[in-house]
Amino acid sequence: MNPLTFYIVDVFAQSKYAGNQLAVFRNAQGLSTEQMQQMAREMNFSESTFILSDAERAGGYDVRIFTPVAEVPFAGHPTLGTSFVIREEIIGRPVPSLQLNLEVGPIPVTFSEDGMLWMKQNPPEFGATVDPAVIADILGLDTSDIDTRFPVQEVSTGLWFVIVPLKTLDAVKRAKTCKGKYFRQFGDGKQDGILVFCPETYNQENDLNVRVFVPVYGIEEDPATGSGNGCLAGYLVEHRYFDADGIDLSVEQGYEIGRPSLIRHRAGRREDAIDVNIGGSVVMVAQGQWL
Numbered sequence: 001m002n003p004l005t006f007y008i009v010d011v012f013a014q015s016k017y018a019g020n021q022l023a024v025f026r027n028a029q030g031l032s033t034e035q036m037q038q039m040a041r042e043m044n045f046s047e048s049t050f051i052l053s054d055a056e057r058a059g060g061y062d063v064r065i066f067t068p069v070a071e072v073p074f075a076g077h078p079t080l081g082t083s084f085v086i087r088e089e090i091i092g093r094p095v096p097s098l099q100l101n102l103e104v105g106p107i108p109v110t111f112s113e114d115g116m117l118w119m120k121q122n123p124p125e126f127g128a129t130v131d132p133a134v135i136a137d138i139l140g141l142d143t144s145d146i147d148t149r150f151p152v153q154e155v156s157t158g159l160w161f162v163i164v165p166l167k168t169l170d171a172v173k174r175a176k177t178c179k180g181k182y183f184r185q186f187g188d189g190k191q192d193g194i195l196v197f198c199p200e201t202y203n204q205e206n207d208l209n210v211r212v213f214v215p216v217y218g219i220e221e222d223p224a225t226g227s228g229n230g231c232l233a234g235y236l237v238e239h240r241y242f243d244a245d246g247i248d249l250s251v252e253q254g255y256e257i258g259r260p261s262l263i264r265h266r267a268g269r270r271e272d273a274i275d276v277n278i279g280g281s282v283v284m285v286a287q288g289q290w291l
Contacts, residue, residue, distance in 0.1 A: 008285045010283045019281075020045075020222065037066055049063055063101065121158065123275070127154030129153045137178075139194070145167060161212070162193070171196075172198050196212075211253065
């Protein structure tokens with residue numbers, strides 16, 4: 001294998017060493033799926049991405065995304081982080097937008113003047129509801145910790161998450177996924193992760209606090225989850241959590257594991273669908289050669 005250029009970026013980060021880490025490999029078309037998986041396992045970040053070529057195809061850039069244990073069709077922070085690398089290192093000029101060709105389909109990303117990157121996710125799909133007592137048991141919580149005014153529900157904009165509304169920040173802090181119970185409940189299903197949230201926050205300027213657990217992909221806890229927050233944004237609109245058909249929110253994640261992250265939500269109902277846009281900042285941390 002010839003040496004490959006790779007980059008490490010922090011996504012949904014206000015500064016270095018915050019947000020969610022991402023490794024981005026360039027000109028990876030010569031790698032096999034097995035090699036990509038081995039490299040992602042070696043990096044051991046929540047995800048690593050592989051830009052297959054510096055050249056566009058079908059109006060975008062072909063990209064594959066891997067967790068340490070499996071390839072995934074879509075993920076949020078890899079979409080933004082990879083788009084940042086493409087614009088800064090491949091295109092080399094401040095284009096207003098570009099497209100990633102992912103397994104889930106084409107995902108457009110736009111760059112705002114304030115340095116934020118925004119991705120338009122697929123319209124959310126809403127799946128089955130889950131018994132609050134069952135999810136509380138999986139998370140080591142009491143059923144009384146769950147805000148039963150709203151459902152515990154499966155939602156997807158490309159990956160499926162179980163969205164769990166909690167009442168307090170204390171409950172969010174105490175949440176911890178029991179793997180055995182998780183896999184007994186969801187092992188044969190479509191759920192990829194559990195997202196818990198509450199209206200109490202560490203930073204009073206933010207609107208919600210979030211934690212995300214994805215044991216099916218070997219991720220004990222994700223510090224910033226664009227795909228999960230896209231599902232949450234759709235859920236908040238669908239169930240009028242803020243008593244509105246549209247939202248513009250600042251959401252914090254990762255505080256419990258020392259990776260404070262800031263994720264922006266903009267979503268609203270449009271005819272029979274919900275538009276979901278998730279935004280955040282990206283910071284370059286390192287560049288190197290993979291031998």
